Amino acid sequence: MKFTRTRTLTAVSAVALLGLAACNSEPATPETDAMEPAATDMTTPAADGTIVTVAQGNSDFSTLVSAVQAADLVETLNGPGPFTVFAPTNAAFDKIPAETRTSLMEPAQKEALSGILTYHVVPGRVDAAALTQQIEQGGGSATLTTVQGGTLTATVVDGTVTLTDAAGNTSKVVMTDVAASNGVIHAIDTVVMPN
Template identity: 50%
Template sequence: MISLLKKSATLIAGAAGLAVVCGLSLTQPSFAEKTVMVGGAAMYPSKNIIENAVNSQDHTTLVAAVKAAGLVDTLSGPGPFTVFAPTNSAFEKLPNGTVPTLLKPENKGKLTGILTYHVVAGKLTAQDLWDMVDKMGGKAELKTVNGQSLWIKKASEKHLAVYDPAGHAGRITISNVLQSNGVIHVIDNVVQPN
């Protein structure tokens, strides 16, 4: 048994040495982490919101918008944040030309306002959201980072949705994507502040 353990330790040390020589990193997230698949990529709870979001093929528009708005450092920070993350197809539902216009430097303020409207301070899991909705009689108000409110309501017996003042809804399609600095809930529509 001791001989087997020594051989295993030698193999592991050899693999680590080979990885260093080849320029590979052995600091990947632990396989023991419970991940959620979003946009074809595993989202690791040990990584922050930005580190995970850049790997989702369903959120390339959101990532580009976050970069254009200068919010990368904020969403990489300690938080915690709850992010309602619209997919690429959610952005495609906006009127033609909206996204390219918002990504222009002169529209940074408006873009920042829309993006921060999708962020709430604190870490609110799906259970927290359901509890709030139940406690408030079916509709709960959330104060967003941009200072305006959005509302969370039941979209069905199994799904919640966030609503803006105009009544546009973003249904939560994937919940509880845990991050080191908060949680992401994927939504299927872009909600907008006043």
């Protein structure tokens, strides 16, 4: 997607203010398995390539890749980043009614789709250990500001990192630390929605 100058400056500001602070130090690996992925049949894709390239290499992200293309976000997510993407799996997208999914993929809905997708992106490289540390330091929760401008709340529920969106809906992290040259991907089981 070709951001307007304001949107680009907003994204860059968000990276400078939030994301880089999380990336400047290597946190110690906590003695917790809170970020261990839930049992899943997904295989971790190759660690080389950009976020888009890595997602394209995993068939469980094919709906996400199609949505990124429809929203014209490929160039952005191929950019230098770094980005942390909470990537909905195909099964996560299947939870959305088919009519809604089809509607969002239409050119007239490009801005709405872009808003939903960028709500899944956090500036900076926040790996599982760093996110777990943020949750612990936050007394059991961490607030993540997304590129879209909204927030997600990360907590640990029954040993699994769970994201809560603006409407109070939750999504579980089912796979962590899929490395890309410009960030990291964590797979989630439900699409989160901004206000």
